[in-house]
Amino acid sequence: MDYLYEQLKLIKGLPALRIGEGTLPTLEAFISGYCDRQREIFGANGSNIVLAPEFQDFVGTYYGVDASKSGWVSLIMNRCGDGHAAFFKFYELLDVYLDNKGVKAEKLAGYRHVLDKSGARDFHAKRWSGETLPRFDSAKVFYGFASDFLSDAYLENRANAHGGVSAALLSEAGLSRYLACPGVAKAFEKLADGRTDIVLSARTNEAQRLAAVGRGLEMRSDLIAKDALVFVVSAENPVKNLTMGEAKMICSRDLTNWREVGGRDEPIHFHQLEDGLEFAVQEIFGFVPAEMIMREEIPEVSSEPLRSVVDDKNALCCVAFSRIARDGTHDGTRTLSVDGAAATDGNVTGGLYPLMFGVYAVTATNRHSDGCKARNIREVVEGMSCPRGQALLKKAGHVPLNLGRDG
Amino acid sequence: MDYGFIRLNEIRENPERYLREKSLWLLSAYMHGYFERQNQIDGSLQSEVWSSGDFQAFVEGYYRTCGTPLGWSFIIERKCVGKDAAWDKFWELFDKYWDVKTARPYGAARAWPPADNRPRPRWARSELFGILRDMRFDPHYYDWSKPFVSIPYHIYGYYARQQEKGKATKADGRFLAEFQAFVEWRHGTRHDGGRARWWEIIIRNSRDDSDAFHEFYRILDEYLEKAVGAVMEKPVRTRWDFDDEALFFKKEG
Numbered sequence: 001m002d003y004l005y006e007q008l009k010l011i012k013g014l015p016a017l018r019i020g021e022g023t024l025p026t027l028e029a030f031i032s033g034y035c036d037r038q039r040e041i042f043g044a045n046g047s048n049i050v051l052a053p054e055f056q057d058f059v060g061t062y063y064g065v066d067a068s069k070s071g072w073v074s075l076i077m078n079r080c081g082d083g084h085a086a087f088f089k090f091y092e093l094l095d096v097y098l099d100n101k102g103v104k105a106e107k108l109a110g111y112r113h114v115l116d117k118s119g120a121r122d123f124h125a126k127r128w129s130g131e132t133l134p135r136f137d138s139a140k141v142f143y144g145f146a147s148d149f150l151s152d153a154y155l156e157n158r159a160n161a162h163g164g165v166s167a168a169l170l171s172e173a174g175l176s177r178y179l180a181c182p183g184v185a186k187a188f189e190k191l192a193d194g195r196t197d198i199v200l201s202a203r204t205n206e207a208q209r210l211a212a213v214g215r216g217l218e219m220r221s222d223l224i225a226k227d228a229l230v231f232v233v234s235a236e237n238p239v240k241n242l243t244m245g246e247a248k249m250i251c252s253r254d255l256t257n258w259r260e261v262g263g264r265d266e267p268i269h270f271h272q273l274e275d276g277l278e279f280a281v282q283e284i285f286g287f288v289p290a291e292m293i294m295r296e297e298i299p300e301v302s303s304e305p306l307r308s309v310v311d312d313k314n315a316l317c318c319v320a321f322s323r324i325a326r327d328g329t330h331d332g333t334r335t336l337s338v339d340g341a342a343a344t345d346g347n348v349t350g351g352l353y354p355l356m357f358g359v360y361a362v363t364a365t366n367r368h369s370d371g372c373k374a375r376n377i378r379e380v381v382e383g384m385s386c387p388r389g390q391a392l393l394k395k396a397g398h399v400p401l402n403l404g405r406d407g
Numbered sequence: 408m409d410y411g412f413i414r415l416n417e418i419r420e421n422p423e424r425y426l427r428e429k430s431l432w433l434l435s436a437y438m439h440g441y442f443e444r445q446n447q448i449d450g451s452l453q454s455e456v457w458s459s460g461d462f463q464a465f466v467e468g469y470y471r472t473c474g475t476p477l478g479w480s481f482i483i484e485r486k487c488v489g490k491d492a493a494w495d496k497f498w499e500l501f502d503k504y505w506d507v508k509t510a511r512p513y514g515a516a517r518a519w520p521p522a523d524n525r526p527r528p529r530w531a532r533s534e535l536f537g538i539l540r541d542m543r544f545d546p547h548y549y550d551w552s553k554p555f556v557s558i559p560y561h562i563y564g565y566y567a568r569q570q571e572k573g574k575a576t577k578a579d580g581r582f583l584a585e586f587q588a589f590v591e592w593r594h595g596t597r598h599d600g601g602r603a604r605w606w607e608i609i610i611r612n613s614r615d616d617s618d619a620f621h622e623f624y625r626i627l628d629e630y631l632e633k634a635v636g637a638v639m640e641k642p643v644r645t646r647w648d649f650d651d652e653a654l655f656f657k658k659e660g
Contacts, residue, residue: 003447007440019436020478029426029433033440036414036425041448 004034004048012091023083024090028073050094058097079385079401081223081358082203088220088365134197134377136179137187139276141227141320142200142359143179145396149384150179184276191364192217197377199362202227202279221360224384225398228321229280229355230343231336232329234313239263241337244354248285250316258314271308271317280320280357309333321348322397349399359398411456412505414441419498429494431480456505464557465504468538468564500567507563519588520633532635533582534569535562540639543624555619559606589630 011030015022019030035051038044050072059072063079070078073086076093080086138146180187180196190196192215203221231242231250239261242250249255250268259265309315310332321343329335335343339354347353361381365374383389390400418425418434426433445451456462466479470486477485483500487493542558566583569575590596590605594612603611606619609626613619624639631637 003444007443019439020432020480023432025427025430026432026436029436030440030443032425033437033442034444035440037441037444040410041444 002048004031004050007034008050008091008094015087022087024073024077024080024086025083027087027090055094055097059093062093079223080221081360082221084218085220085222089222134373134380135195136198136200137190137196138179138181138200139184139187139202139279140181141276141280141322142396142398143181144322144326145225145359145393145398146179146200148392148396149389181275184279188362191219191362194364197363197373198380200224201276201360201362202357203283203360217364219362220365221362222381222385223358223401224361224381224389225359225393225400226356227280227359227398228343228348228353229277229284229357230319230321230324231338232309232317232319232324232333233336234309234315235332235334236313237263239336241340244339247338247355251281251285251318264314266314269312269315271315277318277320281318283357284355320397321353321399325397356399359393409456410445411438411442414438415456415501422494428490430490431484431493431497434497435478435480456508460554460557461508461560462501462504464553464560465507465564465567466500467557468561468566469500469503469568471565471568500564503567504560504564507560507567519585519592532637533576533578535566535579535582536631536635536637536639538562538565539627543639555610555613555616555623556606558620558623559604585634586627586630589634590626593626593629 007030008027011018011027015027019026031050035048056068056072059075060066060068063075065075076086076089077083080089136146136150180190184199184201187196187199187201191199231247233239237258239258242261246255246261250261250270253270255261256268257265258268309317310330316336324335324343325345337343341347341353343353348356361384363377363381384393385401394400415438418437422429422434425437463479466482470482472482480497483496484490484493487496539558539562542561562583566575566579569579587605590608594608596603596608606623609623610619613622628639631639
């Protein structure tokens with residue numbers, strides 16, 4: 001009998017009661033303590049499922065990497081980006097693994113075969129229809145990817161000449177009601193009310209999580225890509241670099257004059273961030289600029305923030321790297337480096353640029369009593385993580401995770 | 408040496424070896440897994456270190472909270488600013504708790520009956536009586552959802568806090584020492600080497616946890632009458648009502 005597995009089943013039901021909180025690092029600590037005592041007494045790990053090398057291989061195969069280098073906990077944590085989401089993912093993987101134990105002998109190739117057959121990973125093979133479509137709300141900064149993704153999945157890639165999907169095309173196909181861009185604060189309200197199924201956003205904050213818990217919901221954030229915060233200034237601005245501390249103080253408005261960062265004695269005109277970046281600021285610096293939360297109306301996707309920098313030599317505009325990667329910078333503007341790292345494609349994808357943040361697909365895990373609907377939502381989120389979804393993210397300018405099954 | 412105590416000290420020396428990061432949540436989960444395995448093997452619930460929620464009671468007493476479903480890791484983290492501060496605070500509290508747990512009286516510090524066996528003036532009464540009165544009428548104790556032994560650990564947790572703040576009075580110290588002697592005298596164990604603490608003597612002379620609870624308060628009433636000339640009454644409102652609020656809203660620097 002696998003006593004550890006019995007314990008894990010109990011923990012899954014009541015994580016807060018049994019181990020304090022439902023996160024994967026906490027569960028890992030429990031398993032470590034359990035196994036350490038086991039080894040002290042018996043001198044061996046025993047036949048515990050999660051400690052078996054086969055499970056390690058399984059998780060590695062699932063993510064398309066060599067799990068022996070980092071261990072399954074690190075792999076799931078890196079992939080999910082959030083301890084709570086990783087906790088659920090672990091149990092999901094454990095279930096798939098146990099369901100398919102019969103093909104264990106086929107080792108890696110066998111697992112790949114099993115996974116390819118499993119509905120949870122086969123998003124793009126499915127014919128989606130209006131009845132099965134989950135509804136998306138996207139922060140403006142991720143709208144490009146969301147529309148591409150919808151196009152790829154639902155419209156058989158009828159993208160326009162620029163590689164994106166116009167609102168008109170979505171509308172023509174009757175799908176515009178499945179993708180909205182209402183402002184990220186409103187999107188989370190809709191998620192809590194059940195008026196949308198998936199929100200594309202930077203990391204949710206504690207207030208949102210607690211608000212969801214207050215309504216009896218458990219929010220789950222799946223990391224699907226990465227992006228970076230980039231500062232754009234006028235080409236006439238003599239400042240070339242900011243330190244992390246200076247960048248933080250500019251965002252919090254504690255630093256308001258260019259002279260303090262080696263520029264002219266002129267005020268810094270901090271231009272409004274794009275919708276969705278307020279949570280990126282929070283993830284990086286630990287606070288949300290107050291005015292971002294209060295903004296109600298979000299205009300259609302446009303390059304307005306960058307245009308404003310061209311006309312104002314004291315302007316500093318904060319945008320997502322994906323926008324720069326997709327549209328380029330305007331003539332008369334340039335980006336600032338941070339801690340000596342320029343916002344180039346190589347630095348951002350290589351992780352050298354410091355202002356990185358995660359792109360998450362946020363769902364309410366216990367919203368739908370209808371199992372079919374819940375499964376569809378999960379399949380769509382999984383679809384974003386598969387190689388094809390990651391390619392779309394890259395096309396939209398985001399940094400893919402490079403952890404897809406096919407590398 | 409207790410196996411749980413040994414492992415805890417190993418974690419204290421080298422936390423990175425056992426935990427992903429220095430976090431009380433992880434430490435709590437690790438120890439839970441560690442003891443759970445032992446429990447599966449021989450049915451022993453805990454090692455001496457963690458036995459019967461003693462440490463939980465000590466922490467609750469230290470922070471003056473009670474009846475909370477929250478574990479000690481949550482309480483300490485809530486009360487400290489930052490994970491590192493919480494980590495350090497845990498070890499500080501654990502040391503104090505372990506002192507209480509392992510110190511043996513080796514003969515009570517005071518004799519009973521004392522040479523000056525006269526009722527003391529009101530100002531000399533210990534504040535600990537008020538806490539014991541609250542616990543007597545607290546449903547978490549009298550409906551046995553908490554074990555009797557958590558009462559002394561709660562009291563010693565509170566006393567440790569008062570000592571730290573310099574607020575522990577002579578009356579507090581006198582009560583703790585004198586009550587040991589009183590219980591020994593009451594049960595005629597004065598000459599057994601003095602190796603049992605007062606709550607151990609009470610448990611030894613009780614049928615079960617509920618009986619121990621009643622026996623303790625019966626002896627305490629007797630002690631109060633004889634030593635202090637006071638009677639324990641039911642409180643209008645228990646102190647916990649206030650302290651749970653403080654737990655959530657007040658952090659210590």
